[in-house]
Amino acid sequence: MTATQSPPPTPAPTPQPESAAGAAKPHVAPGPPPGHVHPLIVSLPYSIHERADKATADPQLQFFVTRATYYKDQTRKKVFAEVYGERYDQMRELAGNIKQHTLDYLDHYLGEWIDNAEANGVKVHYARDSAEANSICLEIAKANNCKLCVKAKSMVTEETHLLPELEAMGCETVETDLGEFILQIDHDAPSHIVTPMIHKDRVASAKALTAALGVPYNDEPEVIARVARDHLRGKYRKADLGISGGNFLVANTGSVVICTNEGNGRFCTSAPRIHVAFVGIEKVIPGPEHLSVMLKMLARSSTGQPLTVYTHTMTGPKRAHEHDGPEEMHVILIDNGRTEILRKETREMLRCIRCGACLNACPVYRKIGGHAYGAVYSGPIGALITPLFKGLANYKDLPQASSLCGACYEACPVKINIPKYLIQLRTDMVGGKITGLPDRIFYRVWAASLKHSLTYRLGGWAQTTFFRLQAKLSGTLAKGEKYSARGWLKDAPGPVKGWTSQRDMPTPPAASFRNWWDKEHVRSVNPKAAEALKASGAGEAKPAARQH
Ligand code: SF4
Numbered sequence: 272m273t274a275t276q277s278p279p280p281t282p283a284p285t286p287q288p289e290s291a292a293g294a295a296k297p298h299v300a301p302g303p304p305p306g307h308v309h310p311l312i313v314s315l316p317y318s319i320h321e322r323a324d325k326a327t328a329d330p331q332l333q334f335f336v337t338r339a340t341y342y343k344d345q346t347r348k349k350v351f352a353e354v355y356g357e358r359y360d361q362m363r364e365l366a367g368n369i370k371q372h373t374l375d376y377l378d379h380y381l382g383e384w385i386d387n388a389e390a391n392g393v394k395v396h397y398a399r400d401s402a403e404a405n406s407i408c409l410e411i412a413k414a415n416n417c418k419l420c421v422k423a424k425s426m427v428t429e430e431t432h433l434l435p436e437l438e439a440m441g442c443e444t445v446e447t448d449l450g451e452f453i454l455q456i457d458h459d460a461p462s463h464i465v466t467p468m469i470h471k472d473r474v475a476s477a478k479a480l481t482a483a484l485g486v487p488y489n490d491e492p493e494v495i496a497r498v499a500r501d502h503l504r505g506k507y508r509k510a511d512l513g514i515s516g517g518n519f520l521v522a523n524t525g526s527v528v529i530c531t532n533e534g535n536g537r538f539c540t541s542a543p544r545i546h547v548a549f550v551g552i553e554k555v556i557p558g559p560e561h562l563s564v565m566l567k568m569l570a571r572s573s574t575g576q577p578l579t580v581y582t583h584t585m586t587g588p589k590r591a592h593e594h595d596g597p598e599e600m601h602v603i604l605i606d607n608g609r610t611e612i613l614r615k616e617t618r619e620m621l622r623c624i625r626c627g628a629c630l631n632a633c634p635v636y637r638k639i640g641g642h643a644y645g646a647v648y649s650g651p652i653g654a655l656i657t658p659l660f661k662g663l664a665n666y667k668d669l670p671q672a673s674s675l676c677g678a679c680y681e682a683c684p685v686k687i688n689i690p691k692y693l694i695q696l697r698t699d700m701v702g703g704k705i706t707g708l709p710d711r712i713f714y715r716v717w718a719a720s721l722k723h724s725l726t727y728r729l730g731g732w733a734q735t736t737f738f739r740l741q742a743k744l745s746g747t748l749a750k751g752e753k754y755s756a757r758g759w760l761k762d763a764p765g766p767v768k769g770w771t772s773q774r775d776m777p778t779p780p781a782a783s784f785r786n787w788w789d790k791e792h793v794r795s796v797n798p799k800a801a802e803a804l805k806a807s808g809a810g811e812a813k814p815a816a817r818q819h
Pocket of ligand 1: 464624626628629630684685686687
């Protein structure tokens with residue numbers, strides 16, 4: 272294994288058959304429209320607010336994202352309940368333990384995988400960061416005179432921004448996952464780990480195909496798939512370089528496993544003469560018996576399928592007696608900040624198998640979509656790993672982009688306690704003074720006020736008065752109407768403006784919980800005092816009329 276392995280001798284290009292029906296058309300994606308901003312290229316430090324505001328004002332985006340994520344989330348729950356019932360949690364525990372054990376002994380298992388992969392004829396490289404990973408890949412492409420690359424979906428190559436670099440060196444690169452392909456020709460970027468085009472519909476897809484390939488507009492899904500398939504078949508036949516990611520590395524066989532639903536991963540790794548896989552170092556698991564557990568959890572958590580349609584295990588390049596497969600197989604093991612995470616308590620988050628279940632379950636992701644996170648990894652896991660990969664100060668809004676409801680933790684098949692680590696990151700932000708001074712002062716004052724009964728009551732009184740005043744000013748309560756007539760504030764200023772721009776806030780009841788408790792407690796210990804309280808009318812709260 273070397274970080275800068277000397278390039279192999281350039282083999283003579285293998286003649287590729289031309290096909291009448293599927294001859295490769297040029298890759299004709301026109302340049303992006305003027306003023307186009309790439310969704311995942313942001314200036315740092317990144318502020319989530321602008322994009323989140325835009326997303327929450329876009330009902331179409333929310334419709335697409337909410338519909339798809341809700342359906343996937345429900346399907347996940349249903350299939351796990353059907354298959355594992357009450358043992359579901361034990362399965363999560365098992366999958367989490369497999370990953371955690373491997374991470375705890377990563378040096379051992381990674382070493383074992385490298386030895387076995389190299390014995391199988393795989394050329395293994397190690398890259399400390401994105402730049403090194405891309406440059407290794409470019410060297411391989413250059414040494415083999417590669418001019419056309421077909422690429423399977425891979426989040427790691429998104430992380431390293433490989434594609435523009437390949438294109439810049441003159442190697443035309445085509446995404447072959449249907450969603451990724453549409454995004455590529457539309458100059459867009461993935462907004463979900465598993466369903467990259469979750470923010471678009473078939474109309475947008477048909478328009479993109481018409482604009483890029485010049486085909487007549489037709490938004491029937493079968494036609495869209497056929498147009499893309501015809502275009503891509505020609506590319507597969509001519510490609511000399513195939514790029515993929517890797518869902519798992521199996522240590523004791525030296526294999527790379529990829530899971531796809533469209534079969535494009537097989538084409539990319541089998542048809543071209545050179546195959547390069549980009550894989551994060553955390554993807555290793557000990558053996559095939561562990562793979563069977565992980566595959567079951569991955570497919571059901573991602574899409575609700577018992578298994579992905581194509582689960583492809585690659586154990587080296589084409590052998591002498593074999594018909595298909597690449598002449599050379601390279602694997603680039605990528606660190607890019609992972610060993611730093613491994614050093615800390617947060618290493619648990621490297622268990623992630625990129626199933627996307629936490630995104631589907633997250634109420635924040637459903638509201639703002641993936642691009643609002645301003646990074647390749649979005650949703651709850653993105654809110655965790657992006658600040659760790661790219662610096663907490665650069666992405667200080669992301670740990671806050673969570674309601675800490677725990678839905679992500681319940682959905683995660685490898686039991687990553689995402690809320691716990693989001694709180695940890697928030698603590699780190701305060702400790703490192705990354706949180707702004709006004710926020711730090713506000714929370715200190717708040718924390719101090721909670722410690723004393725008098726300041727606590729004073730705070731409660733101020734809050735209640737504020738909301739009652741708003742209820743009067745906004746007309747929620749008519750003139751002369753008692754505060755006990757509950758209503759909903761639709762638009763409040765100041766610190767609650769953000770909240771009421773998206774949902775209503777209940778007006779305070781006539782009596783607080785403390786009033787109620789005092790009254791009930793007094794009634795039980797001192798009936799006479801209770802009678803006196805009743806006569807004064809204090810502590811009588813009327814039930815709220817709930818509105819939606
Ligand atoms: S954190 Fe868990 S649920 Fe989220 S993508 Fe990773 S494995 Fe899936």
